[in-house]
Amino acid sequence: MTFSQIAIIGLGLQGGSIGLAIQEYLPEARVTGYDLDPATRARAAERGLCHTVCESAEEAVAEAELVIFCVPPGAIGKAAKPLREAIPPECLVSDVGSSKKRIAADLAQALPDHIVIPAHPVAGTENSGPDAGFASLFQGRWCIVTPPEHTDLLKLSTLVEFWETLGANVELMSPEHHDLVLAVTSHLPHLIAYTIVGTASDLEDVTQSEVIKYSAGGFRDFTRIAASDPTMWRDVFLSNKEAVLTMLQRFTEDLTALQRAIRVGDGEALFDQFTRTRAIRRSIIEEGQDDSRPDFGRSDHVKKTKKS
Amino acid sequence: MTFSQIAIIGLGLQGGSIGLAIQEYLPEARVTGYDLDPATRARAAERGLCHTVCESAEEAVAEAELVIFCVPPGAIGKAAKPLREAIPPECLVSDVGSSKKRIAADLAQALPDHIVIPAHPVAGTENSGPDAGFASLFQGRWCIVTPPEHTDLLKLSTLVEFWETLGANVELMSPEHHDLVLAVTSHLPHLIAYTIVGTASDLEDVTQSEVIKYSAGGFRDFTRIAASDPTMWRDVFLSNKEAVLTMLQRFTEDLTALQRAIRVGDGEALFDQFTRTRAIRRSIIEEGQDDSRPDFGRSDHVKKTKKS
Incomplete structure (x- = not known):
């Protein structure tokens, strides 16, 4: 039970590290990615942060079973809203943002038809951008998952397993x-x-x-x-x-x-x-x-x- | 032109590191040491922080050309005062304290017959005690020396050279x-x-x-x-x-x-x-x-x- 097709929106420190970690620790999955900034996309492709760096977010999420938004907290709603149609109905939506209550609300509003389970890997460095990511970033770190009430338990446990596969310890918590x-x-x-x-x-x-x-x-x-x-x-x-x-x-x-x-x-x-x-x-x-x-x-x- | 006999009073992180650094980078000098705490003295002897760990401060400073007080700032006056007779008249007195104006005053008052040139190596770790010191602590770090006005220039330059030998870059500054x-x-x-x-x-x-x-x-x-x-x-x-x-x-x-x-x-x-x-x-x-x-x-x- 795992995601075989994962899309990453935003290819900085977190997105890039997730892309590399998937290729290292979950090699059977396919990972696509997109970043608003063309220079970041070019660098992400050069470094091989994903199997495919797409030229549009729609293309990146088209076949995804899991979409992870790795953009700054204030940009998540705006990044998610135009993808309401493009993200497959059964696809799980998550993120890596450092605050959860506001992001959960923004994502729920932007993608009312999808199951959203926010998450926050407590890991990072002072560096940012497409050169900053590395596969072992989440090893031995904690990832906090903040599921909404009455969420899809199968999807929740698949997300938990996903983060454990990337090396993290997972804890569930309310967004507040x-x-x-x-x-x-x-x-x-x-x-x-x-x-x-x-x-x-x-x-x-x-x-x-x-x-x-x-x-x-x-x-x-x-x-x-x-x-x-x-x-x-x-x-x-x-x-x-x-x-x-x-x-x-x-x-x-x-x-x-x-x-x-x-x-x-x-x-x-x-x-x-x-x-x-x-x-x-x-x-x-x-x-x-x-x-x-x-x-x-x-x-x-x-x-x-x-x-x- | 260098000190051939150095006494260290206080054998924690700073004192221990100086003792080890002298043995490593100034092997022709002889270093004696003393600490108020018998357990620290015993551990200092075991680790070989100095050539000789003495049983009294008087014994440690008896033949010194340089005495360095490496005790907490508040204890310097009290540590120095009883040594007024024991420290040889020509011996230079210095320290490693993190504040300088007050320490300079305390040392001058405690040792009115001696030349005192305070110093502060800006180097350390979060560890303390006789197990914390290591020879390379001062490599590439700055040591601030705060000479009093009209000080002995020969002694000043010997102290500067001493710190440079231990690996530090030296800067002169007023205590204020x-x-x-x-x-x-x-x-x-x-x-x-x-x-x-x-x-x-x-x-x-x-x-x-x-x-x-x-x-x-x-x-x-x-x-x-x-x-x-x-x-x-x-x-x-x-x-x-x-x-x-x-x-x-x-x-x-x-x-x-x-x-x-x-x-x-x-x-x-x-x-x-x-x-x-x-x-x-x-x-x-x-x-x-x-x-x-x-x-x-x-x-x-x-x-x-x-x-x-």
């Missing part, structure tokens, strides 16, 4: 809860990283060259996250506004408390806060969700880059 | 400017990371297990930084209070602006902010200050960890 969880594990961290990198670029008394030179003190980690795709992240924040603002409010309260501790010189409060954050790091490593090597294991490579 | 630069490139990022990891641990509607599972969406990066040594970071914030609070104020203003953009749905403002942060990442990689591989190159290793 997904949006809250991701607001804290992904959206808020990105917002904070974008902010601090902006702050550091705008100072009068510290030059940009100094910020770059001494970034190994911690700042450079934030610049990686803040190098993520701007279009996608704009859409994430606009489509998950409520949960992001809630989490941001909590963060601001906590930051204000630490600010006060610094101002009044309350070393004990600082020490307590800094001690209890260590346990969560250990758990993340134990669960295989991060590299156990110090500094993500990157030091050696930087050194080599520097010397060469 | 150092504290401002590091407030933005290191102290603020740590404060933010500690805060967000605390926020995520404290939610009622999202469980800790969910935070851990879906941490690959960005959160896990912050947990690495927030796993750093609590004692040291408490002291950093208390000893660089003014500059940290200034930078935090700037950050909060910028965050408030982005919060507003999300609330009113100003996609253009978000997109603009998210676009201009990419350039600084590119510069950091070009300058050899970070790994150019996506996701710090860590994905493969996580996968292997997971599968084994």
Whole structure:
């Protein structure tokens, strides 16, 4: 029980990785793809992200049993609507968007005749575009599937199996809860990283060259996250506004408390806060969700880059 | 022109790395060490962090031409004061602390008869203690030296050469400017990371297990930084209070602006902010200050960890 014909709309980091992962781990399936941008289509064909890169979305989905939209959250409704006739009636429609409540509503509205089961693989890098994808992106990562109530259970389990075949662990969740969880594990961290990198670029008394030179003190980690795709992240924040603002409010309260501790010189409060954050790091490593090597294991490579 | 006898007080990540780096890159020098904690001394001896791990600080510094204090910023004055008689008169005194103005004052007060030239290698990992150090820690990293006015120029240039021998690039700076630069490139990022990891641990509607599972969406990066040594970071914030609070104020203003953009749905403002942060990442990689591989190159290793 699997999909033998899969169409990917949008051939960036996620779409490209899915195309490559299908060819690697589900070689019996045929994968077609389409991207609005002709240059991306050309590059996708060169890299072989799909068996066939089509010249229209209609052509890509024509024989699909599964269509996965891999476009920015804000573009999904617009990408899906014109395909209402072209997508076969029995075809399952899914996506990879980082927010789920709004996307589920957009897809349901754009494709009222189809079964839609949204999904979100929690995996990525700071790179984007047709050169960014790789087959192993989903290995050992979680994919959250947010089925609507009373959905087609056979299609749901086929989708779950599909993601497991690509290497992911699958979890089912309501779209509302997904949006809250991701607001804290992904959206808020990105917002904070974008902010601090902006702050550091705008100072009068510290030059940009100094910020770059001494970034190994911690700042450079934030610049990686803040190098993520701007279009996608704009859409994430606009489509998950409520949960992001809630989490941001909590963060601001906590930051204000630490600010006060610094101002009044309350070393004990600082020490307590800094001690209890260590346990969560250990758990993340134990669960295989991060590299156990110090500094993500990157030091050696930087050194080599520097010397060469 | 170099130091042939070096004493390290404090054998954690920094002290241990200096000891190992001296043995690797400056093999003609002899290095002694001391740590207040007997268990750390025992482990340091086992790992061979120094040629001799002494049972007292007095013994360690007795014949030193250079003493480097590698203890938390708040402990430097207390560690240095009893050594006023024991440190030879011609010996240069330095340190590796992350804040400089306060440490310079503490050292000058504790050792009024000695020449003190503070320094700060901008290098580290999230690990601490006698097992954390490694010889290549300073390779390709910057070391900021903050000489007092009218300092001994021969000693200054010997210290600069010492750090260059250990692999670092050296920059001279006033302690005041150092504290401002590091407030933005290191102290603020740590404060933010500690805060967000605390926020995520404290939610009622999202469980800790969910935070851990879906941490690959960005959160896990912050947990690495927030796993750093609590004692040291408490002291950093208390000893660089003014500059940290200034930078935090700037950050909060910028965050408030982005919060507003999300609330009113100003996609253009978000997109603009998210676009201009990419350039600084590119510069950091070009300058050899970070790994150019996506996701710090860590994905493969996580996968292997997971599968084994």
